[in-house]
Amino acid sequence: MSDLPLTRAPAHLRQGSSIGQPVTRHDGPLKVTGAARYAADHHPAGMLHAALAVSSIARGRVSFLDLPAALAHPGVVAVMTPANRPALAEDPDAKTHPFMFRMDVLQNDRVRYANQPIAVVIAESLEAATEGAALLAPRYEAEAAQADLAAAEVFTPPAVGPGHPAAMAHGDTAAGLAAAARRISVTYETPAQYHNAMEPHAIVAAWDGDRLAIDTPTQGLAMLRGRLAGLFGLPAENIRIRSPFLGGGFGSKGLASGPLVLGILAARLVGRPVKLVLRREQMFGPVGHRAPTRQTLELGTDADGALTALRHHTLTATSAFDDFIEPASNASHALYASPAIATSHAAVRLDTGTPMFMRAPGEAPGSIALESAMDEMAEVCGMDPLEFRLKNYAETEPMSGKPFSSKALRECYAQGAARFGWAGRPRAPRQMRDAAGLLVGWGMGTAIFPALMFQGEARATIRRDGSGMVEIAASDMGQGAWTALAQIAADSLGLDPARLDFRSGSSDLPDGGIAGGSAHTATAGAAIHAAGAETIARLAALATADGRSPLYGAGNAGVIARDGRLFRRDDENRSESYADILARAGLAEIAGAGSGAMEPAAQAGYAMHAHGAVFAEVKVDPALGQIRATRLVGAFAAGRIINPRLVRSQYYGGMIWGVSFALHERAVLDKRSGRVINANLADYHVPVNADIPALEAMLVEEHDPHVNALGIKGVGEIAITGSAGAVANAVWHATGYRPRHFPITPDHLLGAPG
Amino acid sequence: MxxxxxxxxxxxxxxxxxxxxxxxxxxxxxxxxxxxxxxxxxxxxxxxxxxxIAGLDRIEALADGGMRIGAAVRNADLAQDADFAGRFPAVAEALLAGASAQIRNAATVGGNLMQRTRCAYFHDLASACNKRAPGSGCAARGGETRQHAVLGWSAHCIATHPSDFCVPLAALDAVVEIAGSGGMREAPLAEFHCLPGDQPARESMLAPGELIVALRLPAAAAGFAAHARYLKLRERTSFAFAVVSAAAALRLADGRVTEARIALGGVAARPWRARAAEALLAGAAADDAAFRRAADAALTEARPSGDNAAKIELARRIVRRALLLAASGTPARRPALPASPFAAPEDGDAAHV
Amino acid sequence: MAWPISLTLNGVARELVLDDPRITLLDLLRERLDLTGTKKGCDRGQCGACTVLLDGRRVNACLTLAVGCDGAAVQTIEGLAQGDVLHPVQRAFIAHDALQCGFCTPGQIMSALGLIGEGLIREGGAGDDAERVREGMSGNLCRCGAYAGITAAVLEAQRTMSEATEAAAA
Structure with missing residues (x-):
């Protein structure tokens, strides 16, 4: 049982044993029986099916749609086009803050990227709607599309990511490079990637007068509700969104997308509930992607291998009509000590959908480039890659000079290396083979991800029977909110989890903030924690002021909440159950609210990051160049771990994304047409089970007193960083070929000696 | 639809x-x-x-030692048929290297032969494609051509046939039995699929309305059972189409090749039988030098159809490797990763004969 | 037009009339029979989320025309548990955290059941069984990356089921 100093002024301590336990998923039984209802599993009475028709050109205008053919198809009820689309209260192209993205909702006949929705067919059956969309047989006035990162006009963006400066520097990198004993300048290319959550974007929308009920997967219930309220000119409380389960999000379900709005508009047009589910190929356009990058890194070291300068420049792409700049260079801000660091970004505009946050936005492509460059620099210095990283270990955050709130990276390196068996690694490449003659290589990379928080709120209630209820509009996209937040909630009220009713996943609950930025557990957890504290404080106030309570007069000493009872802190023989306190007070329940957000003082005073070290083994067929990541060991330190079982799964997922980044995924853009030609899961490769023979994730202990009240950092994205570079570096170590274009495919290795 | x-x-x-x-x-x-x-x-x-249709799902051992497989037999059932896999192990291995278990459980033998190219431009209605819309052109030319042909292509079409199964079938002289309104006829599998020429829409020897009813593997094909492998280069470990693939089957005596069969996948509009390479091996020592020469011979006529010259070298290398694997013997138990370079032989497994 | 078909659906005989020949088995289950546990991830046989057992064999329901299933037995994720008692594969998936978002999970579980039934994993985790599981489960994509847990869960479920079979035979 752990004491949680659950408030900064802990007059009332709460003790719980839920946090830290590797309990199995609360939603596991629903998910393994098929009983968990995802958005597209809903089927309200009278529902119609909607299907999108999408553009097959990347730029131009729609000149013709064969409406009669579609309408004549049996079962088709309506076709929504710019001509009859119900009005919106707000311009979908308006942009008043960086989290607002322009969307295509049939506002005109323009086409600005391939797979842009150009009409919606609504029908009695899915089959009819789909065929109706095909029968529209659109014609276009096409214009030449710009689809080439290398050929488009370059500009310097005003900001990158969600409003970060496009360039930052400390120290004199020119001088540092000039003075360096050893220098490298290398360029890496990463492709466009698509989130491809297993669950396609889906919405079931039903209007009742000016009230709107929606089932859709979203990573931000309150934010989505606010956006829809604006677009439809409704009070937010008129909109109810249910999103208990997301079939994966990875950033693609964070913001309102055009297709989602079209589903609502379609329901408005026909006056019946409508279900609209994207086809997989339609997800390659209107719902975001990770932009391609070309990153140049310049590193200099002194004779001992200490960095003298680090420059990281990224060229990336955004759409022709909106801005999201993948902040890849920022991966170099906080990891390696250097007296001079300069990061910068440039961008081009391509005729694609707008790129968006995708799991570790900036960090993932930035990390594979930085970790590859560090490996190259270590080689030039004649140093072991781990030794080189330790040589350049940052004791304070390099770019800002701030102290770290906590940093157990040395322990991650040590524990990971020991577990992996790194010590025996030969320094030169092409030194190891397995019994079957396959080349074997070992590589490593450092993982880092900022410990972020958004804004969130929660409500906690203790009921007359002594049970508790915690309510929060949180999102479970697989990370385990139903479980981990309930664990926090149980402890926040000093209750056995079985006595807690945890409610989430609906927009009529308090805003739990965004499930993104690896910040959800910290944000929602802090809110729950504060709500519980408020509730316990109110309950304690009742008891300690009541002469009939054994706790009477304990106000100054304080109480401890545990197992549904309040105990006098200075005399645990004096206690009273929650139920008794409420009964005597004649109350049906007592409730409190709380919020969670980053504390400005902590943010100003400390650099806050989770860290990790990833070690990878790959095997490579020496002649054919087929690669397999045969073993990965990651050791991560991310503050307090709420549920080790679920956290390990998050790390596994991130590590597999790292493997995928290095070896598998890539959207292939036909530069002539601006179209992704592998917009399907047979040709856009993500790893299959056979790609992942052995994974190990180690949870390295770390206590962070500053990051938030619960000491939680985030675990959702960090493991991609480090892992992708570790795999790439292992490929070099196996083959002697230095990967600079990702993903690494067999044809890249042809030049390596067979 | x-x-x-x-x-x-x-x-x-x-x-x-x-x-x-x-x-x-x-x-x-x-x-x-x-x-x-x-x-x-x-x-x-x-x-x-x-x-x-009655009988179309039968796997029959023929009196002469060959086998006849009904067109509706499922890929998985054929691969798991012990008698079939024992006689034609490379075919079984190729079957199991194709698609996923779910697809193999459903897909039929006839359907496998008749599957269409995976060319992205064929799949895309907005792209020119002489196969889908004769005369419209070929958008693949000048486009993204990593998966396209390096053998037997024409200016009109550079698509490849995606089947794994058909590759060892072509090597082993399988015969396709065809029913039509005029009765039954037969065709060699290796010539069953058409090269594009100036009529890429014509993909097989089937006339309109004709039906594949069975596939026959001749008795002679079973003579390679001790030395027959299929090897497939993929960009992920499983559930991926071949970058290139090769089937190799050998009959060996006293360290020399008495007869060789070689076919390539992923390189042409048909499974590509490499007869010149086979001829080169007849009577040669079963060693790497000979296999290297055979691999060179198999790709003599290859030329890139776009930015895909790497496939030629990869194809050369996979032929050589498939021959080496075949020479070292068919494994007693099917590898855990069929046809994969990562299918290391199990300890203690002797090649069965 | 109407197309009558007979199905044995999770053990129950059903007589259905299709109003459209285009209906896939997946859309029949999801949109007409309210059996939404089976998921649609790609609708093209490329992800495995729609895996069901058709006459005991795992297949992609998205590529299976319902009209062609006349007379077939179909088992879906909803038919696996006995009331509140989970099937060993379901229990193993929870125990090994072989799921995150859960969307691919019904397909993974049905695929695992099919794989175990195919009898290729023989030693309950010994030898190269794990590798055979990885290969055998490669038709089911999991974007969250739960593969390590899935492999462990399938091996454990296979052991549990074969022990149960042996116990029943003894």
């Missing part, structure tokens, strides 16, 4: 009659056809479901 008429004939004669109408298509499991119908690439007016 368009609406269609669905018929389920009980006999081959009924099927052929039903498929004689314009716009008719035979339906096996539909793993490829239904997909192409969803894309709108194919819009048949009538589907003739041949899976319930």
């Amino acid at each position: 368009n609406r269609f008429e669905y018929v389920r004939p009980a006999t081959i004669a009924e099927a052929v009659a039903a498929a004689g109408a314009p716009g008719a298509a035979y339906l096996g499991a539909g793993t490829n056809l239904v997909d192409l119908m969803k894309l709108g690439v194919l819009r048949p007016q009538r589907l003739v479901d041949v899976r319930r």
Whole structure:
């Protein structure tokens, strides 16, 4: 049982044993029986099916749609086009803050990227709607599309990511490079990637007068509700969104997308509930992607291998009509000590959908480039890659000079290396083979991800029977909110989890903030924690002021909440159950609210990051160049771990994304047409089970007193960083070929000696 | 997907009659056809479901040592048929290297032969494609060509045939039995698929309405059982189409090759039988030098159809490796990762004969 | 037009009339029979989320025309548990955290059941069984990356089921 100093002024301590336990998923039984209802599993009475028709050109205008053919198809009820689309209260192209993205909702006949929705067919059956969309047989006035990162006009963006400066520097990198004993300048290319959550974007929308009920997967219930309220000119409380389960999000379900709005508009047009589910190929356009990058890194070291300068420049792409700049260079801000660091970004505009946050936005492509460059620099210095990283270990955050709130990276390196068996690694490449003659290589990379928080709120209630209820509009996209937040909630009220009713996943609950930025557990957890504290404080106030309570007069000493009872802190023989306190007070329940957000003082005073070290083994067929990541060991330190079982799964997922980044995924853009030609899961490769023979994730202990009240950092994205570079570096170590274009495919290795 | 008429004939004669109408298509499991119908690439007016025709699901050992496989036999059933896999291990290995277990459980032998190219431009209605819309051009030329042909292509089409199964079948002289309104006929599998020439829309020797009823592997093909492998280069470890692949089958005596069979996959519009390479090996020592020469010979005529010259070298290397694997013997137990370079032989496994 | 078909659905005989020949088995289950446990991830046989057992064999329901299933037995994720008692594969998936978002999970579980039934994993985790599981489960994509847990869960479920079979035989 752990004491949680659950408030900064802990007059009332709460003790719980839920946090830290590797309990199995609360939603596991629903998910393994098929009983968990995802958005597209809903089927309200009278529902119609909607299907999108999408553009097959990347730029131009729609000149013709064969409406009669579609309408004549049996079962088709309506076709929504710019001509009859119900009005919106707000311009979908308006942009008043960086989290607002322009969307295509049939506002005109323009086409600005391939797979842009150009009409919606609504029908009695899915089959009819789909065929109706095909029968529209659109014609276009096409214009030449710009689809080439290398050929488009370059500009310097005003900001990158969600409003970060496009360039930052400390120290004199020119001088540092000039003075360096050893220098490298290398360029890496990463492709466009698509989130491809297993669950396609889906919405079931039903209007009742000016009230709107929606089932859709979203990573931000309150934010989505606010956006829809604006677009439809409704009070937010008129909109109810249910999103208990997301079939994966990875950033693609964070913001309102055009297709989602079209589903609502379609329901408005026909006056019946409508279900609209994207086809997989339609997800390659209107719902975001990770932009391609070309990153140049310049590193200099002194004779001992200490960095003298680090420059990281990224060229990336955004759409022709909106801005999201993948902040890849920022991966170099906080990891390696250097007296001079300069990061910068440039961008081009391509005729694609707008790129968006995708799991570790900036960090993932930035990390594979930085970790590859560090490996190259270590080689030039004649140093072991781990030794080189330790040589350049940052004791304070390099770019800002701030102290770290906590940093157990040395322990991650040590524990990971020991577990992996790194010590025996030969320094030169092409030194190891397995019994079957396959080349074997070992590589490593450092993982880092900022410990972020958004804004969130929660409500906690203790009921007359002594049970508790915690309510929060949180999102479970697989990370385990139903479980981990309930664990926090149980402890926040000093209750056995079985006595807690945890409610989430609906927009009529308090805003739990965004499930993104690896910040959800910290944000929602802090809110729950504060709500519980408020509730316990109110309950304690009742008891300690009541002469009939054994706790009477304990106000100054304080109480401890545990197992549904309040105990006098200075005399645990004096206690009273929650139920008794409420009964005597004649109350049906007592409730409190709380919020969670980053504390400005902590943010100003400390650099806050989770860290990790990833070690990878790959095997490579020496002649054919087929690669397999045969073993990965990651050791991560991310503050307090709420549920080790679920956290390990998050790390596994991130590590597999790292493997995928290095070896598998890539959207292939036909530069002539601006179209992704592998917009399907047979040709856009993500790893299959056979790609992942052995994974190990180690949870390295770390206590962070500053990051938030619960000491939680985030675990959702960090493991991609480090892992992708570790795999790439292992490929070099196996083959002697230095990967600079990702993903690494067999044809890249042809030049390596067979 | 368009609406269609669905018929389920009980006999081959009924099927052929039903498929004689314009716009008719035979339906096996539909793993490829239904997909192409969803894309709108194919819009048949009538589907003739041949899976319930009596006898089409039979695997028969023939008196002469060959085997006859009904067209509706499922890929998985054939691969798991112990008698078949014992006689034709490379074919079984190729079957198991294709697609996923789910697809193999459904997909039929006939359907595998008739599957269409994976060329992205063929799949995409907005792209020019002489195969899908004769005369419209070939958008693949000058486009993204990593998966396209390096052998037997023409200016009109550079698509490849995606089957794994067909590659060892071509090597082993499999025969396709065909029913039509005029009765039965046969065709060698290695010539069953057409090279594009100036008529890429014509993909096989089947005339309209003709039905594959069976596949036959001759007795001689079983003579390679001790030294037969299929090897497939992929960009992920499983559930991926071949970058290139090769089937190699050898008959060996006293360290020399008495007869060799070689075919390549992923390089042409048909599984590519490498007869010149086979001829080179006849009588040669079964060693790496000879296999290297054979691999060179197999790719002599290869030329890139776009930015895909790497495939030629990869194909050369995979032929050589497949020959080496075949020479070292068919493994007693099928590898855990069929046809994969990562299918290390199990400890203690002796090559079976 | 109407197309009558007979199905044995999770052990129950059903007589259905299709109003459209285009309906896939997946859309029949999801949109007409309210059996939404089976998921649609790609609708093209490329992800495995729609895996069901058709006459005991795992297949992609998205590529299977319902009209062609006349007379077939179909088992879906909803038919696996006996009331509140989970099937060993379901229990193993929870125990090994072989799921995150859960969307691919019904397909993974049905695929695992099919794989175990195919009898290729023989030694309950010994030898190269794990590798055979990885290969055998490669038709089911999991974007969250739960593969390590899935492999462990399938091996454990296979052991549990074969022990149960042996116990029943003894």
